[in-house]
Amino acid sequence: MEHDGFPLPSQITDVPGAENWRSMYQYFTRFQPDDDKRFWFYNSMHFPEPIPAFDSVTSEIPYQAIGANTARLFVFPTTLGIEHRIVNGRVYITANPVLDPAEIGRRAEVFGPRAGYYYENWNSLYEGWKERVRGLIAEIEAIEVPQLSEWEDASVVFESKGVAQNHYLQENFAKCLALYSKMWHHHTEMLMLGYGAYVVFFEFCNKAFPEISDQTVGRMVAGIDVIMYRPDDELRSLAKLAVDLGVDDLFTEGCAADDVLAGLEARGEAGGRWLDEFAKARDPWFHVSTGDGFYHHHLSWNDDLTVPFTALPGYIAAVRAGSLKARPTAQLVEERERIANGYRDLLTSDDEKAAFDQMLGLCRLVFPFVEDHKFYCEHWFTTRFFQKVRAFGALLAREGMIAEADDIFHLHHTEVDQALSDLALAWAAGTPPLGGAHFPPIIAERKRMLKVLRDWSPPPALGPVPEGLNDPAVRMLWGVTADRIQSWLHPDTEEMHGVAASAGIVEGVARVLQDVNEIGEIREGEILVCPVTAPSWAPVFGKIKAAVSDIGGAMSHAAIVAREYGLPAVVGTGDATKRIRTGDRIRVDGDRGTVRVL
């Protein structure tokens, strides 16, 4: 590096063997010459691996929704939207700050009443929000993928509908994208204000108690009754029920879900009762994604029962041993209040105490939304969205345009639209679609390129070091602070630095998992090292001794769950999954936020 800072976007060269990566993404995702002047960071939290062509929709659409919310809808005074660029299959983002005081003032006038309205009516707005999002979920479920029967259904004629099914190929596919976009607008509707409340309270605490850790502030804020724990709680209940009903022998280490379910069918009333409860738990709680909803291969537990059936035998063994404990919710509430009151009592004036109560109250008001929206949006809706697109993929495969359903995810959504147009024409003409010759070589090349791109180590950031970081999400969600940028610039060769997310120091054997589908590999007492965790990783926290992640801030999922389980955790290390190998002995210092390979 010739200058003081990160490599410039223009200095990033194509990964050899994947020079054609640009063909996967839209033209407007490419770095422009002027982008060298701005600071970008790699969003490895949401995009820890190279993104397949279709999956770039999970950056294209979210960022138009987030930016609309902060820049145009609530008019945050100091920040516009987040821009993204893709290079070598990785997503870099930057938040556009507003620096001109006059402009900030002009925006503040608009922001005040708009944000105030949402904060003041938060709970009733959140209730309405849930209704609207459940409506979107119902709509995406209801979309029909035309099956292109040989002849049009008679009803089209006798009810004079007038429109044949090939028309609905593109219309219904477009509807999937439109609903996905609407979901994302809902996703950000209240979220940025939620992060805003966090930033205010965190700043207050940092001023009043300069040595307080973000994790401790997080403990005062965290709600107890949040959806994120629910899928795991359901698994625990199901484990207990299996033992109570005497069907627990069917759940063995490494068991396949289908075999267990078939076994239960054959167990008469007891098996039936378990299956009934299982069915209840599945809807909606098993709509939890095995990832965080940014890749098509993040399936829900309902789509793929591997994760829950990997966790169940361990929970059942714990029930038998009498060691499966329910979350000590009363104790957690008491502890949270004890900490909050402890800090409150240290404030010297009644004015400060009153301000503390207001800010903490606001955080606790927004917390359920900030945590639970993920279940509705990234998990429930998004897994339904990808399943619907997969159904279009199955159609294209049946029509010989692609080899298998999941190949659709190697086409950009505009290319899928082209393929459907091709198919609509071919069905109408009575000839085979031409895509059968066109798409397979493109898909094969892209699959090959993604493998090559996987080995590229993206720099944590690009461009000059920024003057200020004004975006609430950038700090609270991604954990990008001035300190973090410094540690990226001057990496410690021996020690990895991250956010001290949950206190304690432990040494142990590392288990590096790239994906939640690998959680079956983890052994009791190992230290989890992963790119990022999401709620479906919860079963793993009962087994591990500590957690380390590449990405995340004090209020990220891994941080919140680790604190609750009392496990040391360091999140936001940047590259722990690259620097640590499974089997390494490591020391995790959750007090200081450091990880060391011993």
Added chain:
Amino acid sequence: MTEFVLPLASADDPADAGGKGASLGELARAGVTVPPGFVVTVHGFLAAMAAVDPDGELRAEVEAVAATDLAAIARAAAGLRSRITATPLPSSVALAIESAYGALGAVPDEAALSVAEPDVAVRSSATMEDSAAASFAGLQDTYLGVAGAAGVLDHVRRCWASLYNDESVTYRRRLDMPERSLAMAVVVQLMVRPRAAGVMFTRSPVSGDRSVVAIEGTWGLGSALVAGDVTPDSFIISKITGEITGRRVGAKDRVHSFLPNGGGVAVSDTPASLREAPCLTDDEIRALSSIGRRVEAHYGTPQDIEWALLDDEGEPADRIVLLQSRPETVWAARAATPVAAPKARAADHVLALFGKPK
């Protein structure tokens, strides 16, 4: 009360026992372990000075010197010091000290374990309790590892003489303080043989944060830390969560230990294996911090504490003795500006933060 000597546990009046003596007495009465000892009171000092400077002429001489005339200060102060250390104590004062010292070595009902001439620390205990006392504190002497009645009497006189060291006199002359009303008590305590010792602040000395306890420690006597012979280990503990949020192990290359039988303090190289090993375990850190919090609660204000950890068996809390506790002065003197005031609506805090240019 006109006793020349008081048991430490009954020392309660700074005008009588000096600030350090009264504070150690208060700690002892509050249930905090302090090394056993006694106070040679202000009355002991005054009785001795009546023999040293019967008409107050010497002190009047010191008082007459101009604050800027350093040579004259040095001359007058040295004269007074040598008179204090050379003049035999009035026998009533000497007897009281000798008898209190003799009792220190006696272990009740364990004649075999009693020590005729125990090692003690002889520590100045000034009576000036105003804010100037803080900057004064470092100027008066403490002697570690003194043994034998004659040695104790000798070092008590040296403590008194330290009241007239050049720096102290210069300081008083600059403030034009009277010399005649000046007095000093002396604390005599059994020496402890600590595995580790150091200081503790019940707020962060760096940021003033009242939610943490900051501990610094080193191997052996805490004098190594005060003298700057080591980079101490430092630990930050949250008062609220009990978590140890800061932990820096220093290079503790030297260790101070006291030589028994009046041999004073020896400075030696720390064994290599201990130099960069933490001098406290997590349990000991937590036990220290909870004692610090108790003392803070007792006084109702953040404290600056000297502690020692004995090298015995047993729970950490039972092995900790405090050598001193006084109010923290640096941050206390700063005007605290409120971090935030309540607003009409909670949401206004967000509007205020995001509405202002960075």
